[in-house]
Amino acid sequence: MLSYTGGIVLFAAMLHASWNAMLHGNRDRFLSMTWMSIAIAAVATLVVLLHPLPSGGCWPYIVASGLVHIVYNMSLVRSYRRNDLALAYPIARGSSPLLVTLGAALFAHEAIGLLHALGIAMISGGIIAIALQGRRVSRAGALAALTTGATIALYTVIDGIGVRLSNGEALTYTAWMFLFYWLMPVLFVAKRGLAALWKPVRAEPLAVGSSLVGGLVSIAAYGIVIWALQSGAMGAVSALRETSVVFAVLIGRMFLRESVSGARWLACVVVAAGAVCLGL
Template sequence: MLSYTSGIVLFAAMLHASWNAMLHGNRDRFFSMTWMSIAIAAVSTLIALSTPWPTRAAWPYIGASGLVHVLYNVSLVRSYRHNDLARAYPIARGSSPLLVTLGAALFAHEAIGPLHALGVVMISGGIIAIALQGRQVSRAGTLAALTTGATIALYTVIDGIGVRLSDGRSLTYTAWMFLFYWLMPLLFVATRGFAPLWTPVRAEPLSIGSSLVGGLVSIAAYGIVIWAMQSGAMGAVSALRETSVVFAVLIGRVFLRETVSAKRWLACVVVAAGAVCLGL
């Protein structure tokens, strides 16, 4: 039976897949990611102003993670230019759990038991199997997705260490880290100008609305993960979160009309079995 924490992280996985589907479903992903970031940063500002300040020890990790998250957003947008959701998403997510486990062992001196190690391997292996099925992925798309995976592993390890130095203030830590998302609209305006960001507010309100909702879903999803890493092993929490790829495949099939083969469904089962190992 899955533990309470594992069940909450699985819920976060579903939320994570949902906001990625919202991002992928929009025509201009950079524009959509920018409005998602505005929603995230605005909510984080309100939380940061109404909660205690982060501990001194957590500040370096908040800054480092915030900058890596901005890099992640740009990399994610790029990866979706080359692949459909059911292909780009698994490559990016599947390459991170093993890297997180290694990083946690090196920098946080974490060790996980054999059953949890098996779960991490099953989830990563199943996700990579999902990604490699079907038509060949372009070199540019693969590179973009792998870069995204590396940034995921980097910010996960940073946040796993940082939140443990926050004296139990995971909400405060999350809010201050997400304040760096104000850099996304600045980056958009610097590259495209202010008019392309503001003009669609009246012309495409539904697109703006879906992006704002996606941002709120995103902050909830990762906030849960940061909360879980206060006491849970980073590699295990990361791998459990990456079961979101199963939800992404389902969303891609049902809502985006993407083809899902029998082998891909089988790989999803392997991922789900790995999640059970982590939850025991």
């Protein structure tokens, strides 16, 4: 992977960790994810109105990815109900690069070099070590986080194939896929009612505002990843993105007052070393 692309994906990793921290930091994660989704879908709608349709070959992937993203959002909310950020986030993100590499090999016939394979393994191993160091993980909590990781891998492979069929139209591909985020407020209203969605606008405007900002950060972060998937190996892009876990540990320590052991810092170093392997 080119160093320029790698640097951009690392920036996306930092953005990704930031919006996850915003989500985890809010008391009502379902509500927060819904307002994030509204911001994402609104931006996507604007882009769709201003740009031509993407290539016809990518439409099945747009639909599939959009639906999987909704499942991912709900799974992430469930995962954060059971675990703190330093535990749930690494398990979810750490399980995905290896799954993405396998999926890319099976469905996109991607081959990967030994050094990059080592980097992917180091990043995934380091991430899982960050999550499990000194922690007992409940079966339900682990299952929720691993389900989230599986959906991450699924939509990454779908988008990796789909964006390559869009004839270089990564922006419109991303926007049409994110239109499906309008389903999140529909699901929220169906479960809790319209009043529960609008009442916090007056009662907790800062929480709603932070969720909207988180949505804008999220669309920027994953938009960069989709752009990188056009030319970069899916497993390598996925693994490099998951270095966001290191940023999540830092954010959890600095802003959410979560404890970080020496062993966990060492695992962060392993993740960083794996990222270096991907950049060589």
